[in-house]
Amino acid sequence: MSLEERVDLIASRMTLREPFIGSVFTRLHRKIGEKGTAWVDGKTVYFGREFCDQLSDEQLLFVALHEAAHVVLMHMWRCDGRNPKLFNVATDAVINRMLVNMGYPMPSEDGKEVGILLDWVDEEMSSEYVYRKLMENPPPEQQSSGGWGDGDGDDDSDGQGGGTQSGQGGTQGGFDASAGDLRAAPDDADLADMEATITTAAKMAKAAGSTNALVNRVIGASHAPKVSWSEVLRQIMTAQSRDDYTYRRFNRRLMSQGMYLPALHTESMGSLVVAVDTSGSISPRELDQIASEIQSICEDCRPERTTVVYCDMDVQHTETFEQGEEIQLHPKGGGGTRFKPVFDYVETMQQRPAVLIYLTDLCGNTDELTPPEFPVVWGHMTGYGASDVPFGQKVEIDI
Numbered sequence: 001m002s003l004e005e006r007v008d009l010i011a012s013r014m015t016l017r018e019p020f021i022g023s024v025f026t027r028l029h030r031k032i033g034e035k036g037t038a039w040v041d042g043k044t045v046y047f048g049r050e051f052c053d054q055l056s057d058e059q060l061l062f063v064a065l066h067e068a069a070h071v072v073l074m075h076m077w078r079c080d081g082r083n084p085k086l087f088n089v090a091t092d093a094v095i096n097r098m099l100v101n102m103g104y105p106m107p108s109e110d111g112k113e114v115g116i117l118l119d120w121v122d123e124e125m126s127s128e129y130v131y132r133k134l135m136e137n138p139p140p141e142q143q144s145s146g147g148w149g150d151g152d153g154d155d156d157s158d159g160q161g162g163g164t165q166s167g168q169g170g171t172q173g174g175f176d177a178s179a180g181d182l183r184a185a186p187d188d189a190d191l192a193d194m195e196a197t198i199t200t201a202a203k204m205a206k207a208a209g210s211t212n213a214l215v216n217r218v219i220g221a222s223h224a225p226k227v228s229w230s231e232v233l234r235q236i237m238t239a240q241s242r243d244d245y246t247y248r249r250f251n252r253r254l255m256s257q258g259m260y261l262p263a264l265h266t267e268s269m270g271s272l273v274v275a276v277d278t279s280g281s282i283s284p285r286e287l288d289q290i291a292s293e294i295q296s297i298c299e300d301c302r303p304e305r306t307t308v309v310y311c312d313m314d315v316q317h318t319e320t321f322e323q324g325e326e327i328q329l330h331p332k333g334g335g336g337t338r339f340k341p342v343f344d345y346v347e348t349m350q351q352r353p354a355v356l357i358y359l360t361d362l363c364g365n366t367d368e369l370t371p372p373e374f375p376v377v378w379g380h381m382t383g384y385g386a387s388d389v390p391f392g393q394k395v396e397i398d399i
Contacts, residue, residue: 004032007030010060018212020072020202020212023197024198025071030045036048038066040182041076041185042191054109062099063107072218074198076183078127086139087182093116094123096116101213132280272297272303273306273355274308274356276359277311277359279336289397305322307319309345309346312333312337313335313338315345338365339358339360339368342356361380369390377392378393380397
């Protein structure tokens with residue numbers, strides 16, 4: 001059977017066994033070449049004949065699942081200036097741990113597993129977190145002993161991320177940092193379409209009863225919001241929002257007198273700024289919780305516009321969402337903690353926000369802050385010693 005036929009068969013098996021990942025894999029253009037191993041760029045997935053012909057069907061399925069998982073987790077759009085070789089190692093480590101835990105056999109050569117597998121990595125870790133840990137303790141760069149990543153991709157380009165990595169108790173083997181299966185996305189034109197495909201497929205899989213950890217990671221089902229933000233912001237919303245009268249809700253104080261008059265009702269608050277602490281002290285699990293809290297804020301309070309500001313020692317990234325727009329977060333950071341840059345940024349905005357919500361562990365210096373002219377709510381991630389806030393209201397978020 002040719003490799004083309006085997007890949008078609010693997011795609012069918014994937015759709016039956018892992019329908020969520022399979023639905024994403026079927027959207028990728030498949031390319032077969034003679035040399036190299038495998039790579040993916042978010043639009044095309046490549047398989048090298050010399051490497052794949054020596055794999056069993058289950059091992060080839062592992063490789064296909066691995067490449068599709070890179071797309072599901074949007075890795076090619078998340079490198080964001082990081083060392084691409086080391087980021088590839090981090091993403092491979094997370095994906096391979098997930099697939100091994102799901103019971104799929106890694107490719108092997110001469111009885112040895114081929115691929116990045118680190119003992120200290122678990123499937124719930126983000127690739128950014130693993131990358132930071134690898135930056136602190138860089139893996140040794142050795143010549144690959146062959147196998148997944150030893151050869152070049154098509155057109156003499158690099159193949160899959162080189163052999164195996166033994167760092168901190170992982171699978172033994174060499175690591176060739178010049179190789180990598182995670183290719184840069186050709187452009188951002190298909191990004192929104194792929195995001196919609198992934199989110200829709202994840203929600204369908206969840207509705208069908210899937211307990212796949214990857215499904216939960218994509219839609220955040222395992223991190224339900226912990227705070228009723230509508231209750232927290234009710235008084236602020238009343239003071240800051242545009243009010244109007246509506247007959248959909250009657251004035252209860254006058255109903256006992258037989259008078260059914262419209263009540264003062266607020267459909268939505270004004271603009272909202274949510275600051276996210278993306279310092280190194282915030283774990284991947286807490287970032288997932290923060291994402292759920294932001295989604296809950298937007299659903300409960302219906303701000304006209306929400307600006308998300310990611311900050312460690314400085315503002316690293318901002319994103320703005322209009323009312324009703326689906327929230328897709330892309331946190332950036334990983335350094336120390338400093339709060340003042342967020343307040344400085346808000347002062348430069350053309351429109352003053354109705355409220356600033358700062359989601360943080362409060363592990364930072366607040367002495368340099370002065371009370372702003374807008375309300376501030378501190379969402380404190382519990383489990384840390386710091387608890388005092390310099391001004392505003394504090395809300396405890398249980399992790």
